[in-house]
Amino acid sequence: MLQLENLEVYYGSIRALNGINIRVELGEIVTMIGANGAGKSTMIRAISGLIRPRSGKVFFENEDITTVPPHQLVEMGICQSPEGRRIFANMTVRENLELGGYVHHRNKRQIREDYDRVLSLFPRIKDRLNQSAGTLSGGEQQMLAIGRALMSRPRLLMLDEPSLGLAPIMVRQIFDILQDINQQGVTILLVEQNAWQALRIAQRGYVLETGSVVMENDTQSLLADEGVKNAYLGE
Amino acid sequence: MRIFIQQLIFGIQLGSLYALIALGYTMVYGVLSLINFAHGDVYMVGAYIGFYACTYWLPFQRISADPHAAVMNIVLAVVVLLLSMLMCGALGVVIERFAYRPLRNGLGITDAHFWGFALSLPVAFHFHLFHKVSDGAGRFLFGIMWFLLIGVIVGYALRPVIRWISLRTVLSPSRLNALITAIGVSLLLENGGWLVFGPNPEFIGTMVPEKNFKILGGVIINSSQLAILVISLILMLILRHIVLHTRTGKAMRAISHDIEAAKMMGINTDKVISVTFAIGGALAGAGGMMVGVLTHVQITPLFGLLPGIKAFVAAVIGGPGNIPGAVLGGIIMGVAEAFVGGSSFSTYRDAIAFTILIIILLVRPAGLLGRNVAEKV
Ligand SMILES: Nc1ncnc2c1ncn2[C@@H]1O[C@H](COP(=O)(O)OP(=O)(O)OP(=O)(O)O)[C@@H](O)[C@H]1O
Numbered sequence: 001m002l003q004l005e006n007l008e009v010y011y012g013s014i015r016a017l018n019g020i021n022i023r024v025e026l027g028e029i030v031t032m033i034g035a036n037g038a039g040k041s042t043m044i045r046a047i048s049g050l051i052r053p054r055s056g057k058v059f060f061e062n063e064d065i066t067t068v069p070p071h072q073l074v075e076m077g078i079c080q081s082p083e084g085r086r087i088f089a090n091m092t093v094r095e096n097l098e099l100g101g102y103v104h105h106r107n108k109r110q111i112r113e114d115y116d117r118v119l120s121l122f123p124r125i126k127d128r129l130n131q132s133a134g135t136l137s138g139g140e141q142q143m144l145a146i147g148r149a150l151m152s153r154p155r156l157l158m159l160d161e162p163s164l165g166l167a168p169i170m171v172r173q174i175f176d177i178l179q180d181i182n183q184q185g186v187t188i189l190l191v192e193q194n195a196w197q198a199l200r201i202a203q204r205g206y207v208l209e210t211g212s213v214v215m216e217n218d219t220q221s222l223l224a225d226e227g228v229k230n231a232y233l234g235e
Numbered sequence: 236m237r238i239f240i241q242q243l244i245f246g247i248q249l250g251s252l253y254a255l256i257a258l259g260y261t262m263v264y265g266v267l268s269l270i271n272f273a274h275g276d277v278y279m280v281g282a283y284i285g286f287y288a289c290t291y292w293l294p295f296q297r298i299s300a301d302p303h304a305a306v307m308n309i310v311l312a313v314v315v316l317l318l319s320m321l322m323c324g325a326l327g328v329v330i331e332r333f334a335y336r337p338l339r340n341g342l343g344i345t346d347a348h349f350w351g352f353a354l355s356l357p358v359a360f361h362f363h364l365f366h367k368v369s370d371g372a373g374r375f376l377f378g379i380m381w382f383l384l385i386g387v388i389v390g391y392a393l394r395p396v397i398r399w400i401s402l403r404t405v406l407s408p409s410r411l412n413a414l415i416t417a418i419g420v421s422l423l424l425e426n427g428g429w430l431v432f433g434p435n436p437e438f439i440g441t442m443v444p445e446k447n448f449k450i451l452g453g454v455i456i457n458s459s460q461l462a463i464l465v466i467s468l469i470l471m472l473i474l475r476h477i478v479l480h481t482r483t484g485k486a487m488r489a490i491s492h493d494i495e496a497a498k499m500m501g502i503n504t505d506k507v508i509s510v511t512f513a514i515g516g517a518l519a520g521a522g523g524m525m526v527g528v529l530t531h532v533q534i535t536p537l538f539g540l541l542p543g544i545k546a547f548v549a550a551v552i553g554g555p556g557n558i559p560g561a562v563l564g565g566i567i568m569g570v571a572e573a574f575v576g577g578s579s580f581s582t583y584r585d586a587i588a589f590t591i592l593i594i595i596l597l598v599r600p601a602g603l604l605g606r607n608v609a610e611k612v
């Protein structure tokens with residue numbers, strides 16, 4: 001479904017990704033783990049068209065999308081829930097969700113359905129619809145960010161560190177919901193530092209180190225790997 | 236007391252004009268964090284469009300005793316208002332598209348054609364290609380055709396140059412670049428104004444009937460003042476509706492909060508930014524037209540400078556990026572100016588704007604309605 005071919009991204013003269021290759025198949029949950037500054041967010045930003053790669057290509061459903069502008073990618077079915085949530089803090093929760101469904105404005109019924117679906121996935125934000133989004137707790141904001149991304153009815157949902165700053169119980173809750181979302185037919189690319197939780201729900205994983213993919217395997221093998229255990233699972 | 240209220244009404248009328256211009260500054264600042272210094276000159280163009288429409292383009296009648304002509308003229312004046320808003324809105328869009336957008340996204344190949352026409356303009360002036368319609372429709376059209384032809388040829392010739400430049404530039408969007416560009420566009424419009432409109436001040440005569448109404452305690456309110464107040468209020472209410480309740484308005488607010496997050500939602504940010512410039516331009520155009528047609532001031536190509544600066548000050552006082560703030564700031568500016576102008580310190584009339592600015596920025600650095608955090612709108 002998604003394929004990166006030798007993707008190279010620079011910030012000025014600093015190379016953040018040195019030619020990475022990854023693929024995500026339809027219906028999978030794939031995770032990318034890596035330490036701070038490994039280039040995980042850079043990869044997501046490059047896929048979403050927010051930053052142009054110096055070289056390499058991005059394919060979505062066998063179509064070259066390397067130079068497609070971000071708003072068209074959302075229309076094509078790629079959406080991300082960004083690092084740090086980036087909700088629209090001075091707008092209400094409801095307005096945030098409406099903006100998530102921005103590209104589907106002509107299809108009122110679909111928006112209504114997605115709205116109900118998101119609220120049933122995240123009952124906690126249902127009671128806070130008219131509250132300004134900045135007043136939500138961190139966990140609620142994360143739910144809102146994921147819900148907002150779901151409103152665009154993505155076929156590929158990318159999440160950049162959804163566990164950031166959340167209590168372990170909250171993380172588990174959110175990751176369970178991600179699994180539900182996946183079962184409803186959404187392919188997921190999950191970027192995480194919380195390797196335990198990510199590997200728990202994913203089928204396959206990649207390990208990124210200073211801009212290069214150093215390991216790629218199914219989650220069982222990654223969980224059993226000594227290097228991964230030492231570096232990312234804290235054993 | 237009567238004089239006090241009289242000056243207050245004048246101040247609010249003046250202030251609502253400042254507010255209309257300030258809204259354009261503040262909306263653009265909201266979405267792009269850019270001070271669009273060319274905005275005051277868009278207001279100037281609005282006044283000139285009012286002038287040309289009233290004197291040449293539309294069949295205004297002399298208002299004598301004929302009540303029929305008076306009604307007709309009022310209808311025509313509304314048409315002039317809409318025309319001025321439309322053309323200034325378009326000018327705002329053009330300025331954004333060709334001056335500010337390349338700074339954000341880099342030069343595109345279509346920019347070549349704009350520069351083609353822009354470079355052909357001085358050539359056309361040099362060879363006296365532009366004629367007045369009154370010189371004969373044939374000559375007029377012939378000149379335009381030549382200009383268009385040269386523009387298209389130069390545009391195609393520029394395509395490889397633009398491609399060459401765009402492949403070799405690394406975008407480093409900086410506030411300073413945008414600011415210098417804005418000043419450049421402003422100078423371009425002012426000096427272009429000398430060229431196109433001529434250096435002589437223009438003046439729009441009485442186009443619509445004027446009446447004085449006596450309200451309580453002998454205070455007089457003029458029909459033109461009333462018209463300015465009512466039209467400004469209507470435009471502000473329309474703007475409020477757009478920003479709060481339409482899809483584009485929500486997109487604008489999203490962009491002003493976090494433009495990248497807005498892109499992630501599938502918002503075509505370039506398009507929404509264009510709409511923002513269109514709305515800002517239209518409001519300035521309405522202001523310029525009303526000043527020209529209803530208050531009979533002299534119009535010159537530099538006439539947007541001072542109101543532009545005062546409106547900018549109004550936007551800063553209210554809190555840049557804050558829409559109600561711009562309206563409040565504009566009214567404060569206008570009222571203060573009216574009172575100082577009506578007192579024995581009347582020579583300080585223009586200085587008062589900056590005095591207020593300094594005081595308010597000392598007390599509330601983020602503006603009256605601005606938040607003290609690094610956040611817009
Ligand atoms: N805007 C930028 N300008 C310059 N360098 C940047 C920029 N953004 C990221 N980098 C650099 O690129 C590298 C990769 O950053 P990136 O944000 O992709 O890491 P990450 O894997 O997401 O890290 P984290 O887990 O901390 O979020 C880092 O070395 C970072 O310093």
Ligand SMILES: [Mg+2]
Pocket residue numbers: 040041042083160
């Ligand atoms: Mg990151």
